[in-house]
Amino acid sequence: MIRCLVVDDEAPALLILADYISQVPFLTLVGTTTNPIEALTMVQQGQADLVFLDIQMPKLTGLQFLKLAGSKCKVILTTAYPEYALEGYENDVVDYLLKPIAFERFFKAAQKALALLPATISAAPAVSTAPAIAPPAPPATSHMFVKGESKNKFLRVNHTDILYIEGLSNYVSIQLPTQRVVTYQTLKDLAETLPQPPFLRVHKSFIVSLDKIRMIDGNTIYILDKEIPVSETYREQLYRLIREA
Template sequence: MLVRCICVDDEAYASTLLKAYIEKIPFLAFVGSTTSPVEALGWVSEGRCDLVFLDIQMPELTGLQFLKLAGHKCKVILTTAYPEYALEGYEHDVVDYLLKPIAFDRFLKAAQKAQALLQPTTSAPAPNNAGSVETSGTGAAHPDYMFVKGESKNKFLRINYADILFIEGLKNYVQLHLPQQRVVTYQTLKDLEEQLPQPPFYRVHKSYIIAIDKVRMVDGHTLYIEDKEIPLGETYRDGFFKLIREKEQG
């Protein structure tokens, strides 16, 4: 589904930047921007948007006042130069809190969070599409892909979760191992772990995250995915075998 977005900011350059970011991301649709929180509340009440990028310090209404009036009619990502409002923002169930100046990779991560939250829920069985993944216990469909930074500043690569065999942490970057390709992206393994649906992904070592359904054999403290041997860390061993047992019983 396309996520319809509006930007609410009294600084024109900030709205222009957000609009440019929105238009780079395939699952976002730019609906409009305004400097008036009151006008934006009207758009929300009319059901014209799914996601609001909202500045905190504005005339008429502050961003926090806007959140109280909007209730739960839309999802909100706060955009501000003031970190001291973060806690209060999260108390109003905002999706994320972006500090200006906003880098595109950080914006993308927040957008992916919003997309996951806005996916329609259903009690009916999910269609058997290759690569589709559901988050455990919520019933909400998780996006079946993510974007990662490429080798150049403004390049981002789409990676389908179903293609990932395992992920290897290498200091300040990670290497995603795919069947016919290896993709290097400059972020930490911890940050990437937070983006991935669990299961099917699980961290088995301080330097490795695996796709559980790609494991062909377990031998003691070693996992085998294709021809690669991956260590199973003692810290992660119990959790790994618990997941394996659950899959066998399910």
């Protein structure tokens, strides 16, 4: 197992990453902390193999942490600031995750760490006739966390509650039965994190839940009283899924 430590000055970010770690079979959580000095001490004592590390923190920034930790552990940077990516890779980080972090993207980073930290996994026999075992598939998730209107606010959205999602430039509007959630994220990035089906992109500005469609009339989908256009690009896939349902 890869021993993981999460370091972030925002408590909601700690909860999200701790939840993600619990869903990956080859990761185990040894601690979470908002104090980078405490985290550095744990790393120097050999208590963690992999650190999920925020960059913008008081007392000690993530980049300063990297220099002090040296080769004591592997690091995956987690931040809302893309401008630090180059400097992060120059410090030999495993990966660079931009908040809000989707589980699928997190899992890809974890697999990179697994490839770099074979010594932390039970060693295989020198000679074996057993068939090769495929890498574990990411566990299915039933929810996601999206960033709210304030710095430390993250909202949990259950997939089964989503009616449709509308893209608004660099924001998306997630329509739920009793409320609308607007978060800073592109529709393209969000589409990559949602299970397909039931979710399907039907227009450059819309993703729908097939389970919530009330009616389809030509190139228009009806979900409750909302009329959602279907573009020619996605029309064939929509009708194929309907025929297979």
